[in-house]
Amino acid sequence: MSLLKTKLNRRKFLAYSGGTLAAGAMASKFSTIKAVASEHGKQSKESGSKTVPSACAICVNKCSLFADVKDGVIHKLNPNHNFFKSRSMLCARGNVGAKVPYSPDRLKKPLIRTGKRGEGKWKEVSWDEAYDYIIENVIKLINKYDNRSSIAFASTEGLQEEFFRHLTSVVGSTNSVRHPTLCLASNIQGYSSVYGTLPDADIANAKFVVMAGSNRAEAFITPDTIDLAKKHKEQTFVYLDPRATKSAAIADKWFPIKPGTDMAVVLAMINVIISEELYDKEFVNKYTHGFDQLKEHVKENTPEWAEKESEIPADEIRWMARKFAENAPASVWYPGRRSSFTANDVYYRRACAILNAIVGAWDRKGGLIPKSGISLKSHEFIFPLFGRVKSRIDGGKVSFAADVLPEYIKSNKGMPKDEVAYLSEADGSWVLFRDAILKQKPYPVKGMFVYKQNPVESVPNRSKTLEMLKSMEFICTIDIQMSDTAWYSDVVLPESTYLERWDPAHSLGGVAPVVIFRKPVIDPLFDTKSMKDITVDLTERFLKKDEYWVDAWEEDKAYMRDYVKTFKGVPMSHIIKHQLSDYPGAYKMLMEKGCFYKTDKIPYGKTLKEGARLKTKTGKIELASVRYPEAGLYALPVYQKPSEAPQGKYRFVVGRHAQFTQANTQNVPYLLEAYGHYTNMLWIHPKSALKQGLNDGDYAIVKSSVGEQKVKVHVTEYTRPDTVFYLHGFGRLSKWLTNVYKVGASDAEILEDYAETISGNALLHETFVEIKKA
Amino acid sequence: MSENSRALKLAEANQKLAHKRRNAKEKWGIVLDTSKCIDCKACTVACKMENYVPVGFYNYRIWVAEDTHYANYPTISRSFQPSQCQQCENPPCVHVCPTHASYKTADGVVMVDADKCILCKYCMTACPYDARYESHSTEAIDKCTFCYQRRDEGRDPACVETCPPKVRVFGDLNDPNSEVYRLLAENEYTVLKPGKGTKPKLKYIK
Numbered sequence: 005m006s007l008l009k010t011k012l013n014r015r016k017f018l019a020y021s022g023g024t025l026a027a028g029a030m031a032s033k034f035s036t037i038k039a040v041a042s043e044h045g046k047q048s049k050e051s052g053s054k055t056v057p058s059a060c061a062i063c064v065n066k067c068s069l070f071a072d073v074k075d076g077v078i079h080k081l082n083p084n085h086n087f088f089k090s091r092s093m094l095c096a097r098g099n100v101g102a103k104v105p106y107s108p109d110r111l112k113k114p115l116i117r118t119g120k121r122g123e124g125k126w127k128e129v130s131w132d133e134a135y136d137y138i139i140e141n142v143i144k145l146i147n148k149y150d151n152r153s154s155i156a157f158a159s160t161e162g163l164q165e166e167f168f169r170h171l172t173s174v175v176g177s178t179n180s181v182r183h184p185t186l187c188l189a190s191n192i193q194g195y196s197s198v199y200g201t202l203p204d205a206d207i208a209n210a211k212f213v214v215m216a217g218s219n220r221a222e223a224f225i226t227p228d229t230i231d232l233a234k235k236h237k238e239q240t241f242v243y244l245d246p247r248a249t250k251s252a253a254i255a256d257k258w259f260p261i262k263p264g265t266d267m268a269v270v271l272a273m274i275n276v277i278i279s280e281e282l283y284d285k286e287f288v289n290k291y292t293h294g295f296d297q298l299k300e301h302v303k304e305n306t307p308e309w310a311e312k313e314s315e316i317p318a319d320e321i322r323w324m325a326r327k328f329a330e331n332a333p334a335s336v337w338y339p340g341r342r343s344s345f346t347a348n349d350v351y352y353r354r355a356c357a358i359l360n361a362i363v364g365a366w367d368r369k370g371g372l373i374p375k376s377g378i379s380l381k382s383h384e385f386i387f388p389l390f391g392r393v394k395s396r397i398d399g400g401k402v403s404f405a406a407d408v409l410p411e412y413i414k415s416n417k418g419m420p421k422d423e424v425a426y427l428s429e430a431d432g433s434w435v436l437f438r439d440a441i442l443k444q445k446p447y448p449v450k451g452m453f454v455y456k457q458n459p460v461e462s463v464p465n466r467s468k469t470l471e472m473l474k475s476m477e478f479i480c481t482i483d484i485q486m487s488d489t490a491w492y493s494d495v496v497l498p499e500s501t502y503l504e505r506w507d508p509a510h511s512l513g514g515v516a517p518v519v520i521f522r523k524p525v526i527d528p529l530f531d532t533k534s535m536k537d538i539t540v541d542l543t544e545r546f547l548k549k550d551e552y553w554v555d556a557w558e559e560d561k562a563y564m565r566d567y568v569k570t571f572k573g574v575p576m577s578h579i580i581k582h583q584l585s586d587y588p589g590a591y592k593m594l595m596e597k598g599c600f601y602k603t604d605k606i607p608y609g610k611t612l613k614e615g616a617r618l619k620t621k622t623g624k625i626e627l628a629s630v631r632y633p634e635a636g637l638y639a640l641p642v643y644q645k646p647s648e649a650p651q652g653k654y655r656f657v658v659g660r661h662a663q664f665t666q667a668n669t670q671n672v673p674y675l676l677e678a679y680g681h682y683t684n685m686l687w688i689h690p691k692s693a694l695k696q697g698l699n700d701g702d703y704a705i706v707k708s709s710v711g712e713q714k715v716k717v718h719v720t721e722y723t724r725p726d727t728v729f730y731l732h733g734f735g736r737l738s739k740w741l742t743n744v745y746k747v748g749a750s751d752a753e754i755l756e757d758y759a760e761t762i763s764g765n766a767l768l769h770e771t772f773v774e775i776k777k778a
Numbered sequence: 779m780s781e782n783s784r785a786l787k788l789a790e791a792n793q794k795l796a797h798k799r800r801n802a803k804e805k806w807g808i809v810l811d812t813s814k815c816i817d818c819k820a821c822t823v824a825c826k827m828e829n830y831v832p833v834g835f836y837n838y839r840i841w842v843a844e845d846t847h848y849a850n851y852p853t854i855s856r857s858f859q860p861s862q863c864q865q866c867e868n869p870p871c872v873h874v875c876p877t878h879a880s881y882k883t884a885d886g887v888v889m890v891d892a893d894k895c896i897l898c899k900y901c902m903t904a905c906p907y908d909a910r911y912e913s914h915s916t917e918a919i920d921k922c923t924f925c926y927q928r929r930d931e932g933r934d935p936a937c938v939e940t941c942p943p944k945v946r947v948f949g950d951l952n953d954p955n956s957e958v959y960r961l962l963a964e965n966e967y968t969v970l971k972p973g974k975g976t977k978p979k980l981k982y983i984k
Contacts, residue, residue, distance in 0.1 A: 074784075075779065077779070079784075079827075079828075080824075080827050080828050080936070081827070082936075082939065082940070083939060083940055091942065091944075092939075092944075093820065093940055093941060093942040093944075094820065094824070094940045095818055095820045095940075095942060096818060096819040096820045096822070096823040096824075098820075099820060099823040099824045099827050099940060100823050100827070102827050103827075221816035221817075221818070222816075222818075225818055225820070225942050229816070229942060230942045230943050233814045233815075233816050233942065233943035234814055234943045234944065236813065236814065237813065248849075248854045248856060250816050250817050250818075250856065250858075251816070252854065252856055253815075253816060253817070253855075253856040253857055253858060254813075254814070254816060258852075258854060259852075260851070260852045662816075662817075662818045662819065663819065673833045674823055674826060674833050675823070677833060677834065677835055678819035678822060678823050679819075689851065720849075721849040721850060721851040721854060722849070722851075722854065723851075724851075725851075
């Protein structure tokens with residue numbers, strides 16, 4: 005065996021053995037990229053291994069984790085087994101976070117645009133130069149338009165977002181626009197109108213679960229996802245979706261419901277439960293308002309009627325209704341995590357909430373549970389009350405509000421035509437907001453700060469968003485990668501990734517709340533800062549400019565000096581200690597266990613105690629809303645037949661995939677390969693493909709009234725013949741997203757920009773497309 | 779240190795650990811309940827991170843396959859089969875290896891000594907499960923080691939630890955008090971390609 009003491013190569017061995025073999029080396033597409041990545045960034049001087057607690061930031065769930073760091077380089081991110089909310093897991097995206105700081109596509113230095121917008125010509129500048137540029141432009145805009153609200157602030161969420169919100173207040177703008185109206189605003193509104201809050205579901209203890217559209221297996225991996233997958237043998241899980249997604253794999257029944265008709269099914273279930281007297285009479289009497297009105301309202305909504313609408317057999321609807329009542333209170337019509345489908349969305353969510361209420365599946369084991377939180381101490385800041393400020397551009401009466409409604413719902417009495425009835429002051433309504441900017445009604449908005457959001461890819465009708473950006477005189481984007489929005493900006497500030505910075509403690513609300521935080525797993529690799537540092541630095545610089553404060557009081561400046569003092573040079577650990585100061589031992593637990601909680605038990609029945617009130621007008625569960633009629637809306641959910649696909653067209657539906665967080669992680673090579681392809685594809689049913697003359701693997705042009713995209717065809721039985729789909733987040737415009745730049749098709753490009761006017765949510769299933777062979 | 783040298787360092791450390799554990803009495807195995815699998819790929823990505831498996835479709839130690847029984851709209855049933863090296867008690871890859879690079883540790887884990895591997899790929903041909911790939915980091919054939927580097931710390935392999943619905947349970951098949959032992963006693967199970975006589979230590983609950 006002396007032969008084997010030294011490493012033999014294959015050639016040598018073959019020489020010894022005289023054999024011949026075929027070579028089959030398969031070079032990896034990304035091997036060169038990775039080599040480049042490791043050569044960039046500061047080399048760590050650390051040696052040895054350490055384990056650091058922190059929390060993930062790849063999606064909104066913020067799962068606690070422990071990072072294994074070897075010689076100053078992240079080796080692996082592991083799940084934190086103390087963090088009961090993640091059920092001891094870290095998903096694919098959470099795992100790949102280990103590579104995020106080392107991505108060659110990261111933003112590494114502040115950049116100022118030198119060429120035309122979108123041309124991709126940049127110069128690297130120092131932070132000072134970038135700040136000077138920003139300060140100069142902000143002051144110029146405020147003076148030019150005599151209005152601080154002429155600068156808009158767009159963001160999503162995250163533990164550093166509060167500092168971006170602070171920046172909004174330091175600039176004094178009222179125009180902040182956040183993610184909810186591209187996401188769950190209608191859901192929050194619908195459930196809140198019934199329960200005063202958007203609850204979670206106690207999936208771990210539910211016996212009968214109906215999920216419509218929300219694709220838990222492929223969207224964010226939440227506790228609900230895991231409990232459904234774990235418990236599927238013990239509980240009955242009915243899944244309604246035009247597509248047979250991976251959630252269908254763990255479902256007992258999958259119904260390919262006709263898109264937009266979900267409410268018909270819910271109303272029919274309510275009809276069966278009431279007419280067969282299966283509802284919880286005691287619960288209804290004690291805790292709800294408006295049952296008699298509801299009873300009258302659903303009289304005509306029989307399962308036979310709903311079958312014609314939804315294409316789900318009446319017998320199946322009847323079976324669902326009976327099972328729903330039989331298993332109550334451990335029954336759930338799943339409330340969470342899905343953006344608006346059609347214009348009737350708020351009423352639809354109301355109907356879902358009502359269904360759970362009449363069987364008493366509220367705040368009891370296995371039903372819907374109001375979220376709890378752990379309240380943390382916060383620093384109370386007094387932000388300046390500037391003079392040159394106007395109210396929100398999309399707030400109050402909006403003359404063109406009716407224009408965002410799809411045609412078929414415009415005559416509907418339950419839909420406001422001159423405003424968004426329940427517009428959130430902090431969140432706005434993206435679709436209306438953008439229209440208002442383009443129309444300059446009631447005033448011009450010409451500057452924009454964008455933090456971590458990517459409206460170019462996330463707001464329907466991409467061309468319109470680009471037009472809006474074009475109309476801006478100044479755009480500053482803060483991100484870790486060159487998003488498509490950053491690509492069209494004037495100045496781009498690189499943020500440190502979540503693994504390179506401290507983040508404040510944060511209470512994750514839910515059926516059982518828990519607190520997480522972040523501390524640096526590694527030192528920043530590049531010349532990057534946290535959003536906190538950026539806001540503090542800018543505030544400090546504004547304080548040096550007297551002309552900035554002409555419309556403020558002297559005290560305002562003093563408050564802002566205090567603000568800078570609170571954060572500048574103060575370690576985040578001190579801030580976290582302050583946040584947790586009400587709970588002895590909490591800081592220690594957080595640092596050692598990676599999370600802090602008081603109990604992992606679910607506190608059932610808080611809202612059912614004697615004297616408890618819900619945050620509704622009556623304090624009860626409002627089956628019939630008291631506030632809605634006052635605002636000219638329907639008290640009860642009125643079904644609206646969705647529009648039919650015009651001849652030769654298909655309804656386009658959107659959806660998510662377990663590897664991708666909105667439009668954020670498509671550029672990560674490990675996730676592209678876990679997804680299984682390097683591009684997205686058009687799902688089309690074989691019958692429809694035949695009709696359009698398309699074969700699997702062909703390319704097709706998908707065209708709506710606002711745009712068109714070329715995409716590879718995937719012929720599949722997993723979708724309805726009248727419905728087509730392709731995945732979000734491909735076909736990108738930023739050249740620095742090297743793996744997805746112009747790869748595949750963008751859904752933002754073809755989605756028509758409708759919204760509903762109760763919550764202001766964008767409508768993502770109201771687009772019909774033509775499909776032709778490319 | 780580059781990713782390649784990390785991979786090599788890990789491979790060497792595992793050889794040393796296998797030697798250190800030469801009197802180990804355990805028989806490691808995994809019991810899987812694939813009905814819980816939602817094909818989220820947490821396991822495959824975690825494996826790549828833990829073991830420095832390079833990016834690329836053809837580099838993998840573990841995988842998830844879709845099992846479509848029938849797909850005739852609207853009667854559709856989907857299910858997934860996560861899999862990896864079956865850690866056979868009778869491993870054909872070890873038998874065919876001309877340089878003894880493929881070997882079985884005392885605790886029954888099939889591993890590859892990168893120093894001895896000459897990339898002849900006999901093992902890849904012999905493996906009925908397609909569980910091996912050519913690694914450009916170690917210039918050797920690479921495969922699942924049950925994350926052998928975690929054995930001394932008593933930690934689960936990365937795929938087991940990270941899985942959201944806990945499809946896999948890892949443990950000592952010899953230990954009557956282990957969870958894997960209990961699961962096999964309480965459930966009907968099968969192995970992949972039993973006809974090959976490889977005696978896999980991955981057991982799939984029916």
